[in-house]
Amino acid sequence: MIGTRIRQLSPPSLIENAEALHASGGRIEFAYAWSPAGQTRQVRYVSSIPREREFEMWVVPDVGELPSLTPMLPLLGWYEREMMDLQDLKFTGHPEPYPLVIRSDDNVLLNGKGHRTQPHANGRPYLPDIDATDVQQLPFGPIRADVLESAEFTFVYVGEHIIHYQPRLFFKHRGMEKCFEGAEPQHAVVIAERVSGVGSVGHALAYCEAIERAAGCKVPVRARALRVLLAEMERLYNHLHYLGHLCNTTTLKVGEAQGKLLEERAKQLNSRLTGSRFLRSLLVPGGLRRDLNPGKWLGDALENLREEFASYMDRLEKSESHLDRLITTGLLPERVAFDHGATGPIERASGLDRDLRRDHPYAYYEGLPLVVPIFTEGDAYARERVRFAEIDASFVLCQRILLLLEPGPIRADCAPAPSSEGLGWSEGPRGSLFYAVHVGSDGRLARVKIKSPSFSNWRAFPFTVHDTNMMDYAINEASFGLTMAGCDR
Amino acid sequence: MALWTLFGLMGGKATTPWPKERGENGQYGVLGMPRYNPEACQEGCDECASVCPTRAIETSGDNLSVDYGRCVVCQLCTEVCPAGAMTSSDNWAFGVRSREDLLWSDTGGHHEVLHPTKSRAFKRSLHIRHVDAGSCNGCESELQALNNPFYNLHRLGIFFTPSPRFADLLLVTGPVTRAMHEPLKAAYDAMPEPRWVMAVGTCAVSGGIAAGNYACGTGVEGVLPVDLYLPGCPPNPAAIMEALLMFLNRTPQRVRGGQISD
Structure with a gap:
């Protein structure tokens, strides 16, 4: 691929390569899954390395499940969750293994088949129950005041002070x-x-x-x-x-x-x-x-x-x-x-x-x-x-x-x-x-x-x-x- | 201390008098819906229909059927047409009350406009609740522009309101994604009667580029009763203003049978 150096990696070597990238000061730019016709599905990680013009692309065959790199490289958290939602991939050891793009009851797969069996369930972010009388929860959205795009935010707060904030996006996911x-x-x-x-x-x-x-x-x-x-x-x-x-x-x-x-x-x-x-x-x-x-x-x-x-x-x-x-x-x-x-x-x-x-x-x-x-x-x-x-x-x-x-x-x-x-x-x-x-x-x-x-x-x-x-x-x-x-x- | 008010006043009036006479609508150069001229059309040619990404142009027998409610103004048809049957135009004011008026018909411009807005009470004061049901943010960008000093929508007695409880008109953008389906209906249910629904942008009118995808529907129709359609990708602020004024019986509907009159 022009402008990109491709490296084929085996799933077990993924962790050590990620460690090396992290140590070099490089950063993953994004990751995605791709199923070439008639071949094993691949996960591709694109990274930039300091002072290098070429991007590096790792091609990793999906062998049923891959180790999650999120604990080491947190920015991958959403990419891995997106692949879990849309392509039904499995990443072991993911710290937030919850649906991101598609709610679990939507039951739709991008590269697979599926149909919805349950009604929509908006407004249920993955938050633990809070057992403290002074703490309030404010769900806000997905339709917000003024002419704004749709998204839902949950504030967990005491008085003016926000303790925790959870945005819930992807209401506008159009595929x-x-x-x-x-x-x-x-x-x-x-x-x-x-x-x-x-x-x-x-x-x-x-x-x-x-x-x-x-x-x-x-x-x-x-x-x-x-x-x-x-x-x-x-x-x-x-x-x-x-x-x-x-x-x-x-x-x-x-x-x-x-x-x-x-x-x-x-x-x-x-x-x-x-x-x-x-x-x-x-x-x-x-x-x-x-x-x-x-x-x-x-x-x-x-x-x-x-x-x-x-x-x-x-x-x-x-x-x-x-x-x-x-x-x-x-x-x-x-x-x-x-x-x-x-x-x-x-x-x-x-x-x-x-x-x-x-x-x-x-x-x-x-x-x-x-x-x-x-x-x-x-x-x-x-x-x-x-x-x-x-x-x-x-x-x-x-x-x-x-x-x-x-x-x-x-x-x-x-x-x-x-x-x-x-x-x-x-x-x-x-x-x-x-x-x-x-x-x-x-x-x-x-x-x-x-x-x-x-x-x-x-x-x-x-x-x-x-x-x-x-x-x-x-x-x-x-x-x-x-x-x-x-x-x- | 910055002298905001002083400099603001020194800048003079920024608002256009449009749609009053001699007012600039601010859309110089904007390309609108392609103009269809069936007489120039060559027999056996389906170039435009084959490039159209949203099936706004389809071949039916020897003829083309053109649906401006599906047009995303990409101009591809005007580029591939060998005969000038599809040409670029500045016709962007395509607000209509009836979906049929967006379908091109050779008898366009003759039939009567159906069901004008019944209540006169809203003529000079309309409150709108906007719902983004999965747009690309293009329509929101133009809706936000309505309240900039150039268009200054307030001067026409038209306001956006935060709560559907105070709204007369539900203005919907986007193709209605699965996740926005339920919130959209909840917003409509929360509105007092009489209430109306306006579909803004080709996505809201017919689904647009992602219509019928696994994640989204084909616009507001079938979800809520639509009273006013405005295709465009996105419709510019002047087109939105003109459609709103048309809805309030303050200007006539210009498009009938897919053809625009000046």
């Missing part, structure tokens, strides 16, 4: 990975664009890169440069929305209105450039579906937006009531961020210096003036400042692309061979995104695994909520900037 199966690789990008609406470009880009690596396809320079422009414009409107929403939780009402107005301006630029406010219907394996003609207007409009953003940021940095609510709120220590797989602005606010655009360059990022902001405080304010700096960096990248854009072809032939496979990745606004694709013997997609950034960050988030107080919760959640759609798929 998106299954949607890809049997689809034409060229057209399935439409599905990738609809996994997470506000991450359309990131998902489409990682998907296209995966197909292109499977096909050994060289994407023309102009298409790669325009992909960077689209990815950075996606980061802009997402981060601007984030700032507006964060102001809402700190009750800075004018700040909220202005942040959301900047987001709206960015979205209107998106539609003027591409015909879609979410920058959809452009990417395709091999390049772009049609050429874009940004012209001078886009550079001018982005510069206007940047100036407005700069004065907006300046006012936020001077608003003490806003800063007071952020500083020291929702602390995520570096160790927890690393062990539980936090990604994107979240890990960079906790001192982890990682960014796929720089560490594993793709599209046209190599050689661009990319700034990766790092803060070590790990609080909500650090997460806000990472976004501030990333918005600045995105404006610079967009202008650079507009400067160096040369006319040229925008699409190359890209047809992955039957039974080929590829790994694609991109650094979305919320963090690292991976697509692993397997093409079947008929040239159609046989399996697509999606690793979205929010799946990683939701895993780390509860550690910042336990033992804090209710008043900080909404601010803390907003400061993470999580989505459910990408996580639940």
Whole structure:
């Protein structure tokens, strides 16, 4: 697999390899199960090793049951549970062997058969009974106040103090990975664009890169440069929305209105450039579906937006009531961020210096003036400042692309061979995104695994909520900037 | 101390007067539903139907049947059509009261609009409870945009409310996943009468890209009685506003038989 070093491991050697990876400072990025036609099912672990561009992929045959690596590498906890739910795998020694994606009574298997025999049973998180008179339980959701995505949270609390917090996600599980199966690789990008609406470009880009690596396809320079422009414009409107929403939780009402107005301006630029406010219907394996003609207007409009953003940021940095609510709120220590797989602005606010655009360059990022902001405080304010700096960096990248854009072809032939496979990745606004694709013997997609950034960050988030107080919760959640759609798929 | 209010006032009015005259709807360049022109269609050609990811276009005999309620606006059909029978358009305002009005028919634009909203009391004050029944977050992003200063939905007397107890309209997004099926019905049951249901986005109208998957259904229809359909992937904020105003009898329904009138 291009860009990936494959190692076949036997199940007994899994533990020692995981120990070696842990000692080297490497981190598992994601893991998934895949059943090649006529062969033993495999579990694949994709990891990144410090200072190495190539990812390492372990291929482990599923011999009925595998040792759980979660006790050593906690970030694998959800991946293993997901495989237990959807593919009926067995991991021995898993510390939280409960259903994650599908409730036990849903009785549906992704690669197997099954039918539901019992009615739905929402609202039963796996929590022990609490026998203490002062302790209260507050189940909240899945339908929450305001226009928000569905998810259920259970707070165990005394007065204002949260003792324990348990999110229950996957109410929005749509089986998106299954949607890809049997689809034409060229057209399935439409599905990738609809996994997470506000991450359309990131998902489409990682998907296209995966197909292109499977096909050994060289994407023309102009298409790669325009992909960077689209990815950075996606980061802009997402981060601007984030700032507006964060102001809402700190009750800075004018700040909220202005942040959301900047987001709206960015979205209107998106539609003027591409015909879609979410920058959809452009990417395709091999390049772009049609050429874009940004012209001078886009550079001018982005510069206007940047100036407005700069004065907006300046006012936020001077608003003490806003800063007071952020500083020291929702602390995520570096160790927890690393062990539980936090990604994107979240890990960079906790001192982890990682960014796929720089560490594993793709599209046209190599050689661009990319700034990766790092803060070590790990609080909500650090997460806000990472976004501030990333918005600045995105404006610079967009202008650079507009400067160096040369006319040229925008699409190359890209047809992955039957039974080929590829790994694609991109650094979305919320963090690292991976697509692993397997093409079947008929040239159609046989399996697509999606690793979205929010799946990683939701895993780390509860550690910042336990033992804090209710008043900080909404601010803390907003400061993470999580989505459910990408996580639940 | 940052002078938020001062700078806010200095920025001037950000809100568009739209849908009043000379107002900008903010959707410059947005591609909408592909326009179907059967006269240009070539015999024996089924390119568009074969690429359509949601079977919005199907061949029936010699003809195509086009269902805008299934369209996810991916534009694939407009790219493969050799004859210009499917072309890109800026027709995004596809809110209708009757599901049949989203099916293309050559007699479109003639029949009468059915059952207009009965109660006039809601015309200038509507409270909406939104339920995300498994969307991709695209529809939520556009619904959240409705309350940004540009669209400022409040000025039209339309509000989102936290509790279904105060809601007149249940606005549903997403294809209704198995896990959201029960909470969605509970929200509807908690609403006082009269109550209405609006399906926003192609997922809610017909299931969208994941329709009928092991984990999700095919939209709100069959789960709750739907009074208002708005396909789109996602429908933009102006399309949502126009559909709501149409529901309140404040603007006419523009789409009949899959064809839009200006």
